[in-house]
Amino acid sequence: MGTSERKEREKEKKRALILEAAESVILEKGLDHLNMDEVAERAEVSKGSLYLYFRNKTDLVLGICNKASGMLSNDIAKVLTKDLSGLEMIYNIGSTFLEFARSHPEHFRAMRFFDNLKDTGELSESEYVNLCQVNKETSFTSMIRAIQIGMQDGSINSGYDPKELAVLLWATSQGLINLVQMDQKESNFNLLEQHNIDVNSLFENYMKLIGCGIATDKEISE
């Protein structure tokens, strides 16, 4: 009867609508001022309806994390299509990551929210958990790919296990970006500002530091 398919589609559309409403709240007020009443109001549905489309608030935020991590993993995947050496790809992925966090800070925060949930072990039964995880894995796989390419083309030192190196790059760049993001909010006391450190120079030095560690000797001398 085909009706059910249409309904399914409409349901998805509405779900997307609610997500957009939630995003708009987040962009305006920040993730930790997200509240269900306001989402309902902006999405022009009743509060009760939200819960027909999302299991709970966490589920809703994970929905946003899913969009966010999807965007990021796309951006990262694009790097692999460029005509670059593996090492350059790694640099590029790093910039992409940083650029994403700077231009979508609240989305980036939603991704951290997901990580935090994992950290506390309370992942709930959100269907988005798997989607988020897949997005993350996808980005991560791109990273591994770039490293493998670099090992093949001789731009990256083959002495490391590609996966392990990918984890290292992932974790360290995440740490760096978190710090940068934290420092953007003004406060009476923040590392970068206080020590007069420029983000771009910091990032370059990160690349240099990492670069020294992973590039082949040939590459370094250039």
Added chain:
Amino acid sequence: MGTSERKEREKEKKRALILEAAESVILEKGLDHLNMDEVAERAEVSKGSLYLYFRNKTDLVLGICNKASGMLSNDIAKVLTKDLSGLEMIYNIGSTFLEFARSHPEHFRAMRFFDNLKDTGELSESEYVNLCQVNKETSFTSMIRAIQIGMQDGSINSGYDPKELAVLLWATSQGLINLVQMDQKESNFNLLEQHNIDVNSLFENYMKLIGCGIATDKEISE
């Protein structure tokens, strides 16, 4: 009349008592199941009293963060008293950091809570904010010191700005430790486990990666 001093001391004692109660809840149930009723019960005071000693829940958690960051900064300061090269000190500080996070995961989480507050810009008017920040600065300063020592004794490449390098090391090791901590909680999907990566080997490789970047050539050849 001296009474007020005694009272002040007693007030501090009680404050510490409440903090301990809160810590015990956190150790048992995790930071995000901390609730004021339970703290009151364990500290054997009324709920209202909590608010005589702490402005609000955030203030209480920052009190714990203060303890935590104090412990960590002490541990780190100790490294500087050892008879080591600057580069070895940096390694040591890294291990100290990792070790701290592994043995006091909830305290470490409380420190992240502080960072998160800074991130969202809502530091409230907790008196602990400054204390936490000072602790952090202290650790950070130890790091700078170690780097300077290393540049003097020739174990660390002088090509970097010590502060900037310290920020890099700080941020990247934080990122790495966050990842490790996340992965400790079991979940159906986590990077390290899934890719069969051992934490110790990961950490060693981090040191190696970083080491290549910051050590002097002389040092590397050894």
Added chain:
DNA sequence: TGTACCTTCTGACTTAAATTCAAAAAATGA
């Protein structure tokens, strides 16, 4: 010792926000 005053403590109350659910409204299909 009694009493006025001050400080600290208490727990019932208020508030805010997430979540539920019985009943209303809308859609479906014979």
Added chain:
DNA sequence: TCATTTTTTGAATTTAAGTCAGAAGGTACA
């Protein structure tokens, strides 16, 4: 058109933080 199913609603519930008027306990001085 009308019975049945699906979807929506918003008032009610729940939970946990935070408040505050009054109780309890101290202190000082006659």
